[in-house]
Amino acid sequence: MGAESKLRVLIFEDNNFVRGALKDFLGEFGYEVFTFEDPVASPLYKKSFCDCRSGKTCADIIISDVNMPFVNGLDFIKAQIQKGCKVKSRALMSGDWTHTNLQIAQNLGCRIFTKPFDIIEIVRWIEDCQKRVDSFRELSDGFGTEEVPSDIAMYNFDV
Numbered sequence: 001m002g003a004e005s006k007l008r009v010l011i012f013e014d015n016n017f018v019r020g021a022l023k024d025f026l027g028e029f030g031y032e033v034f035t036f037e038d039p040v041a042s043p044l045y046k047k048s049f050c051d052c053r054s055g056k057t058c059a060d061i062i063i064s065d066v067n068m069p070f071v072n073g074l075d076f077i078k079a080q081i082q083k084g085c086k087v088k089s090r091a092l093m094s095g096d097w098t099h100t101n102l103q104i105a106q107n108l109g110c111r112i113f114t115k116p117f118d119i120i121e122i123v124r125w126i127e128d129c130q131k132r133v134d135s136f137r138e139l140s141d142g143f144g145t146e147e148v149p150s151d152i153a154m155y156n157f158d159v
Contacts, residue, residue: 005135006031007032007126009032040070057087057140061089061129062091067094074104091122092113
């Protein structure tokens, strides 16, 4: 059992403004926030299994955009589940939900946010999620930096 730690939130969003606003706002609440322009820029992407399988928690909350340049948010969440990720609090956000994507997101157990969203709505959802998090869980240590893997560093993610 580890020492009490901050709530860890992972955000996957290709829009610089939205990503930065979420990071800054959630950081003001004392959360440990890691942001990525796309799942391929995350340490989670290249791993064949999630740290959750080893008894550590990769994150407490994952929030992902649906439409991103390299990996669709729905596909990323599905892949994480297949890799053994045990994060229960997952959300997907999009400005152009299709009926099919909504159904997939709901089947994956994701909270759905429609852009533009009220950031307070996300904060309330996170506060509700926090009530279910064991404050003494052990978090993995694979998120020390937000470095982009060298094989995608040449791409410009700005939209």
